Amino acid sequence: MKSKPSVQTFINIDELSDSAKRSFIEIANEAIKARGRFLTVLSGGFTPIKLYEKLAQEKPALSNVEGLDWTCVHFFWGDERCVSVDDSGNNYGMAKKILFDQIAIPDSNIHRILSELEPAEAAKDYADTLKGFSEPPLEWPRFDLVLLGMGEDGHTAALFPGSPVDVHTPTLAVTAIYQDRPANRVTLTPIVFNQAREIWFLVTGNGKATMLHKVLKGEHKPDVYPAQRIQPVNGNLVWMIDEAAGRLL
Numbered sequence: 241m242k243s244k245p246s247v248q249t250f251i252n253i254d255e256l257s258d259s260a261k262r263s264f265i266e267i268a269n270e271a272i273k274a275r276g277r278f279l280t281v282l283s284g285g286f287t288p289i290k291l292y293e294k295l296a297q298e299k300p301a302l303s304n305v306e307g308l309d310w311t312c313v314h315f316f317w318g319d320e321r322c323v324s325v326d327d328s329g330n331n332y333g334m335a336k337k338i339l340f341d342q343i344a345i346p347d348s349n350i351h352r353i354l355s356e357l358e359p360a361e362a363a364k365d366y367a368d369t370l371k372g373f374s375e376p377p378l379e380w381p382r383f384d385l386v387l388l389g390m391g392e393d394g395h396t397a398a399l400f401p402g403s404p405v406d407v408h409t410p411t412l413a414v415t416a417i418y419q420d421r422p423a424n425r426v427t428l429t430p431i432v433f434n435q436a437r438e439i440w441f442l443v444t445g446n447g448k449a450t451m452l453h454k455v456l457k458g459e460h461k462p463d464v465y466p467a468q469r470i471q472p473v474n475g476n477l478v479w480m481i482d483e484a485a486g487r488l489l
């Protein structure tokens with residue numbers, strides 16, 4: 241059953257990230273209690289960096305309800321740039337530096353997109369990785385939590401305006417031009433995102449206000465506004481925004 245997206249507005253990114261951190265830990269602990277593990281998808285971009293920094297301060301749980309047992313957490317990505325892991329545009333590389341190097345998480349819990357491969361090959365490899373966590377009849381997991389961002393052009397992950405809306409493969413190699421960021425990427429597709437139990441868009445800043453208004457209040461045009469392609473079939477969709485991004489809503 242599709243539920244209406246909810247919008248949470250915060251004064252600034254710091255407040256947003258504090259709240260997101262608390263909810264992340266809560267959802268993670270619920271998933272671990274219910275299914276023994278927490279499968280989460282990270283996004284790239286600048287907006288989630290503060291959240292990752294705050295999560296990095298979260299020490300392994302002892303026997304209390306606070307904190308999080310990182311050994312039960314599995315990380316995936318919504319998209320990746322096909323650049324080396326030490327390139328500043330590499331989403332895995334960024335999360336490693338900010339988060340994984342600071343917490344007690346086994347390497348085997350990190351399921352990165354192999355960005356050093358040719359994009360088509362990396363997309364295939366990533367689809368195989370997803371199969372290893374699949375929830376039949378799906379060939380991919382039902383993620384517990386997906387984090388997404390949105391570009392000023394309405395793109396999300398590496399689903400860009402004008403790209404095909406109905407994609408039937410779980411992963412895709414794409415060539416995209418956005419600001420000065422590199423063109424070759426691998427992305428998950430809506431059929432994977434939309435099976436998630438929980439999806440959050442993190443969107444901040446004045447520059448996103450016009451597009452956010454179009455995506456949330458405008459006509460349904462998923463070919464032009466890819467963020468509208470994200471509609472969980474049986475999960476929650478939450479937009480976590482700051483006042484600047486939400487000024488036109």
Ligand code: 6PG
Nearest residue numbers: 284285286287389390391396397
């Ligand atoms: C990426 C993303 C991309 C991002 C948006 C927003 O790898 O860059 O997955 O879709 O979330 O471009 O980026 P900002 O948070 O930097 O505005």
